[in-house]
Amino acid sequence: MIIAIDGPAGTGKSTVAKIIAQHYGIVFLNSGSFYRAITLALLRAEKDLSNVDDVCNFASELKMEYVNGRVVLNDEDVEDLLHSPEIDLNASKVSSIVPLRDIVNKKLRKIAQRESIVCEGRDMTTVVFPNADYKFYLDASIDVQAMRRFKQGVSNLSYEEVKAQIIQRDKMDKAKIVGALKIAEDATYIDTSDLTIEQVCAIIYNKIHS
Ligand code: DC
Secondary structure, three states, rough: EEEEEEEOOOOHHHHHHHHHHHOOOOEEEEHHHHHHHHHHHHHHOOOOOHHHHHHHHHHHHHEEEEEOOEEEEOOOOHHOOOOOHHHHHHHHHHOOHHHHHHHHHHHHHHHHHHHOEEEEOOHHHHHHOOOEEEEEEEEEOOOHHHHHHHHHOOOOOOOOHHHHHHHHHHHHOOOOOOOOOOOOOOOEEEOOOOOHHHHHHHHHHHHHHH
């Protein structure tokens, strides 16, 4: 079974996807964390992000695993290093590199061949798993997105700075040539602005059992 969830930042995708995966006893896959881990490795190696060939050769050599919902990069658990403002900004650039998306997508599809998954990201319902059993698009107003991210307290940025970053990132994510964030025609659209996590999960369970 593949349950695919897409949407912009701060819509609760990861939290919801984790709960749904736990509920059904299947694997949770956060595709954004693959882009973030590759970005971390590229920044550590001081790679020039505009050199596409070098970036892709480098990324294809990385050993990336997903263990209990945490990213393990070349045998190092890097999960706690993936949410700095620097990674936020650069992951958006890195994920715009088309051949690099192919590398990530292959990894995701390989995992889905072995296991049932709940995956979340920007192009899970459209590009990576267009034949997913269930598709959802989670949305929220910009103010709600920014407040949720701000309350996570993962950076020292002010609310206004967090909001400006989200607007910039969502703009870049929606403008990608390949893998742009868009609503799949057959996805269930959920505006989470005024909903609790439990209410979002209930909508998803209802849809799956209907
Ligand atoms: O979901 P996130 O914020 O952790 O994603 C990190 C970055 O990767 C973000 O800029 C969007 C991008 N991304 C993407 O292009 N495609 C995906 N399937 C998932 C994330």
